[in-house]
Amino acid sequence: MANLRDILNYYQKYRAIAILSIAAASLFEIIDLVVPYAIGQILNVLSNQPVDGIVQSAIATISQLTQTPVNQLFSLAVLLGLVFLVTVVRAPVQVRLSWWFHWDIALRTRRDHAQKTLEKILTLPLEFYDENNPGRIAGRVARGLENHTWTYPEIAGQLIPKLLRVLGIFLIIWFIEWRIALLFLVSFIFILSFSLKDLKQLMDQERRLDRYMENTQSRTSEIITNIKTVKAFATEAAELKRQRQRLDRELQVVIYRIHLGYVKLATWQRTIVQFCVFAVLGLALATTLGGQISIGHFVTTLTISSMAYAELEPISNLAEIFARRYASMLRFHEFMQQPTGKDAASLVNTSSNIGMYDFTGKVEFSHITFGYDPNRPVLKDINLLIEPYQTVALVGRSGSGKSTLVKLLFRYFEPNQGQILIDGQDIHDLDVAGYRRRLAIVHQEVDVFNGTLLDNLTYGNPHVSFAQVEEACRIARLDEVIQQMPQGYNTVVGERGLRLSGGQRQRLGIARSLLVDPDVLIFDEATSSLDYESERSIQLAMRSILGTRTTIIIAHRLSTVREADKIVVLDQGKIVEAGSHDELLRQQGIYRRLHSLQETGELLS
Secondary structure, eight states, rough: OOOHHHHHHGGGGGGHHHHHHHHHHHHHHTTTTOOOOOOHHHHHHHOOOTOOHHHHHHHHHHHHHHHHOOOOHHHHHHHHHHEEEIIIIIHHIIIIIIHHHHHHHHHHHHHHHHHHHHHHHHHHHHHHHHHHHHHHHHHHHHHHHHHHHHHHHIIIIIIHHHHHHHHHHHHHHHHHHHHHHHHHHHHHHHHHHHHHHHHHHHHHHHHHHHHHHHHHHHHHHHHHHTTTHHHTTTTTTHHHHHHHHHHHHHHHHHHIIHHHHHHHHHHHHHHHHHHHHHHHHHHHHHHHHSSSOOOOHHHHHEEEEEEHHHHHHHHHHHHHHHHHHHHHHHHHHHHHHHOOOOTHHTTTTTSSSOHHHEEEOOOEEEEEOOSBBBOSSSEEEEEEETTTTEEEEESTTTSSSSSHHHHHHHTOOOOEEEEEETTTTEEEGOOOOHHHTTTEESSSOOOOSSHHOOOOHHHTTOOHHHHHHHHHHHHTTHHHTTTSTGGGGGGGGGGGGSSSSSHHHHHHHHHHHTTOOOEEEESSSTTTTTTTHHHHHHHHHHHHHSSEEEEEEESSSSGGGGTEEEEEEEEEEEEEEOOOOHHHHHTSSSSHHHHHHHHHHHHHH
8 A cells, every 4th residue: 555655755766866955945945034034133223222142243253354343334234235145146046956956856756757657567467457447547647647746846845945944933033032932833833733634634535536536537538449339339428428427526526525625724724824923913012012022023023923924825735735636646656566467577678688589389288277266267277289380279169268378378377287388398487578579479459559550560570671571461461451551561550550450450460470480379369350351361361371380370260270280179178179170070079069050150141
């Protein structure tokens, strides 16, 4: 569970320079108090009242150094010089030492943690993405990074220095009259303690609201992703009504609970502050009339106490801003604390230490048992040997475990029992990034990035030659598609490849897989959602690949797997049949029954 310590550690890398810049900003806030103090001393000089001992000593020292007699004019000149020094001279220095570093730290940490966030995204296990859609993840990350970036200059550059400024004011008033300082201290502690108590309650409400808003944004993201389905079922009005209700609930909570809470808190604070200012005025006036303090001290006390109480409003505003952002920052750290997948460090390794492998393509599943829930196995004691350059098809009803077997081969998950060997080596002992680079897969829905055809083709191997790209496109029968494109290989395909048909995306996926020259190539339902003509093109492309490397084909349409060297039939997580197409038809088993059903379906259509 994330907490305030995680937010503070966000800036840990720049702690030294942060302490320096905060100290500098605080020092300048305290130096500001020299002006009202000097004004009070000037009033004493003008009214022929004695100045403080520290001021007398300073005037005397400067008099000796300059060989100038001490008189009223000289005393005024020294005090004016002090005011000039702490206002005009310090102005350019303050900007450089405080604001420059506050934003420099904020922007650098944003860069650093944006990189860490991307690393986290790349190394989270697949099951995390099964439970959280892209809109939810992107929203949480964006809000967290943005609020951290804006919060640091405000808290480090303003809130902390202002609190130290109030402490400085307390010390000056204590030096002048301890009774006024005591009243000042008690009032401040009273106001801040009650303010923090109310803020804590409001922060809890902000946190619940942040979760609710995250769900609303997640639904909006789903609407965008599934907009074709929304329009196909004419549910625009229903989706609008649903989201409108959620937004109305958000507004009710924001206005009548959270915002109203901040308004009540500010109203209460302002009333108490004005009462305290009046009390300080009365006490200061009484001590002046009683002769305990001079007129200059009266003016200084009243001025700096008013300055201190005036700081309560910006301090409260900054605290309110922090409270409003606190929830989203915690949610960001909760995301960053999600457990990464196994071998995560290897997956994001940018050095040259990634394992380099060259396999013959011999794959063996030995006594594999696996379940997403260990108590409900999906695969049960699977034993399967795939020889180098052999083409093996996995068929069976939906849910029989075909795709799960491939996920285990890619090490997306680890088997509960058994081991998977490639060329006799346990894949668990191999560098996961280097191992996966010797595999390639063509999914039912090929993922396409918003870029050119060439960018997508070379995604897995950016160093491939253009001649190799053309050859892979010829084998995948994508070359005939590219010839029809307006800019050929430089045609931009749009987000998720929306400018390509399903069959074109499949061919692109095949060509992209060939360009990494894998030792093992998997087709996962590569033709199940295509029309007959597209399916025929993909089958021809697959046929030209068979025998060039170890190939695993997962298919519902049995016409895709007839030429496989071995067809493996899975049912309820077990291998129930294995053999060639003709052998399985003679066995009178599940394969023959599936084949008959599909043949009948084809005849009926």
